[in-house]
Amino acid sequence: MTGFQYTSRVLWFGYVVLFSVAAIVCFVSVRRVDRIEDPDSRRGLRAMLVISGLWAAAHVGYIAAPTPTLQYWFYVGGLVVGPATVGAWLYFCSAYTGRSLHRNTRIRQVAVGVYLVVVSIKVTNPIHGLYFTASPSASPFPHLLVQHEPLYWITMGLAYALAFIGFFMLYELFLEVSYDTAALFGVVLLSGLPILIDVGSVTTNRFVEFTYQPLGVAAFAIGVFYVYIDRFQTINLTGETDEPMILLDETDRIRDYNRAARTLYPELRGTNGVPLESVLPSIFETLDATDAILEIERDGTTSYYRLTTNPFSASGEQLGRMLTLTDITRREQYRQRLEQQNDRLDQFASIISHDLRNPMMVAKARIEFAVEEGDISHLQSADEALDRMDELIEDVLLLAREGQQIDEPVPVDVASVAEKSWEMVETTGATLQLDEPLDRTVDADPARLQQLFENLFRNCVEHGSTSPASSARQNTVEHSLTSRSEPVGSEDGVEHGSTSSRSLTEDQLERGGRDISVTVGPLPAGTGFYVEDTGTGIPAAIRDEIFDPGFTTNEVGTGFGLAIVTEIVQAHGWDIRTMEGATGGARFEIQTASN
Known part of the structure; x- marks a missing residue:
């Protein structure tokens, strides 16, 4: 045997062994695919391994077949099977990286159509x-x-371009996760090295001119299923979802996290191997809670996430816990609004069942007295009781309306609205001052902001008497059933209902409006505005109660004015608090959300 014949024989044997081993590795690795938890990733990998194994076996037949005819048909068989590997590769890459391209029906139909066209071109090549x-x-x-020939280069160019898309998907995923992906990145690069041999087989005579990609798939299978299965599975878990995800080891140390988690919690960066308790104590404290809801504030915005904890494993070995945070902000906000609405309904039911019942009973009793005694003077008391009911109904409806959320606020000048509101309130003897500089705007509903000022101004004017504002109700309409006497004027009150068209009584104006000064000014650092009067102020003991619907210390007040103010403030997303003013009067501070 000559040296050339010996070398030729060795090369032939090397090709047969190399592609035989590649086929065996691909087929054997199919059994290990079940260790991958994601079903779509399993499906793509299994198809790629089976197809690549058949492709490698076709290469063995092409090289080892004893006749040119058999070699020809083995080669054609490889041409038919080979393009399907590209489809399986893209399917796997899409699933593994958390995309949904592999589930798109239109894309799958186009892929099958292109494959059938390419196969038909190859099969009809003899023609x-x-x-x-x-x-x-x-x-x-x-x-x-x-x-x-030309059609080969066109189809191969298309195949390489599509394969590159898959490589790019994996590369992008490896950049997103914080886990050490260098080893897996090397495995992916190794699977692409046969492309260089493909180029060498065309440009030199050192290699048989066919596709060597089955060798790359075999190398990929060895790297993934026999060396780096745990790392492969970990990256798959963190990359397959857009939701924030954190992986913990068995001692609750941070093992990995995805980009979404790093965006939500910037403090996660560079914390691999660090105990979760020291990085995110708020999450650590709720790990074992059922249906844990996390409230996260970022840049003045509050978001809500549901924390889900699940164990994860690879190769049958428990590796730790997988934390997933699902954004439920809209759902939680809706739940809170629904809860607030239910609370208001309860308040309204209480008002209707109690506050309306009393004047209704008074009116009914007075009418009965008028009929029994023939004294129509009783009808005046009945009419006043009905007016009282009308006031209560009007305020209840207003309270319900002002509590509705404001969807499209606009910039509103505070000073202009305050001056306009002052003109809408009976303020005989009282004066309005605008503390300079009150040149700021707030994002608000103009009509509701005016309603807010009117209620605050009315409260300031009505309760600003010279005697303590703490008297209990006396001789009210509700109590007149036993005395059959007419209701008399009220004692001084803290809060007196909404800014409806009702006029203040002469007694209220005489005792409340006279010599009262009301000031509207900005809060420090532009955080909001205040309304302050020079009256007797609000006793500290009842400052927490004055915003409750129906609370009043005045017989003629409905107790809804400041409750309406609260509803307007909350509908804007603002805060309100009351305190003692500079001269001992009442001061209301409204902290707005805008600066």
Whole structure:
């Protein structure tokens, strides 16, 4: 045997062994695919391994077949099977990186259509001869030499372009996760090295001119399923979802996290191996809670996330816990609004059942007295009781309306609205001052902001008497059933209802409006505005109660004015508090959300 024949024989044997091993590795690795938890990733990997194994086996047949005819058909068989590997590769890459391209029906239909067109071109090559031509060759060993024609280069260019898309998906995922992906990145690069051999087989005579990609798939299978299965599975878990995800080891140390988690919690950066308790104590404290809801404030915005904890494993070994945070902000905000609405309904039910019942009973009793005694003077008391009911109903409806959320606030000048509101309130003897500089705007509903000022101004004017504002109700309409006497004027009150068209009584104006000064000014640092009067102020003991619906210390007040103010403030997302003013009067501070 000559040296050339010996070398030729060794090369032939090397090709047979190399592709036989590749086929065996691919087929054997199919059994290990079940260790991958994601079903779509499993499906793509399984298809890629089976197809690549068949492709490698076809190469063995092409090289080892005893006749040119058999070699030809083994080669054609490889041409038919090979393109399907690209589809399986893209399916796997899409699933593994958390995309949904592999589930898109239109994309799958187009992919199958392109595959069938390519296969039909290859199978009909004996007719048109535009894909390849074949002739016997003895170099580097006896085989069927294939010469590629134009359609081959077109289809191969398309296949390489599509394969590159898959590589890019993986590369992007490896950049997103914080886990050490260098080893897996090397495995992916290794699977692409046969492309260089493909180029070498065309440009030199050192390699048999066919596709060497089955070798890359076999190398990928060895790296993934026999060396880096845990790392492969970990990255798959963190990359398959857009939701923030944190992986913990068995001692609750941070093992990995995805980009979404790092965006939500910037403090996660560089914390691999650090105990979760020291990085995110708020999450650590709720790990074992059922249906844990996390409230997260970032840049003045509050978001709500549901924390889900699940164990994760690879190769049958428990690796730790997987924390997933699902954004439920809209759902939680809706729940809170619904809860507030239910609370208001309860308040309204209480008002209707109690506050309306009393004047209704008074009116009914007075009418009965008028009928029994023939004294129509009782009808005046009945009319006053009905007026009282009308006031209560009007305020209840207003309270319900002002509590509705404001969807489209606009910039509103505070000073202009305050002056306009002052003109809408009976303020005989009282004066309005605008503390300079009150040149700021707030994002608000103009009508509701005016309603807010009117209620505050009315409260300031009505309760600003010279005697303590703490008297209990006396001789009210509700109590007149037993005395059959007419209701008399009220004692001084803290809060007196809404800014409806009702006029203040002469007694209220005489005792409240006279010599009262009301000031509207900005809060420090532009955080809001205040309304302050020079009256007797609000006793500290009842400052927490004055915003409750129905609370009043005045017989003629409905007790809804400041409750309406609260509803307007909350509907804007603002805060309100009351305190003692500079001269001992009442001071209301409204902290707005805008600066």
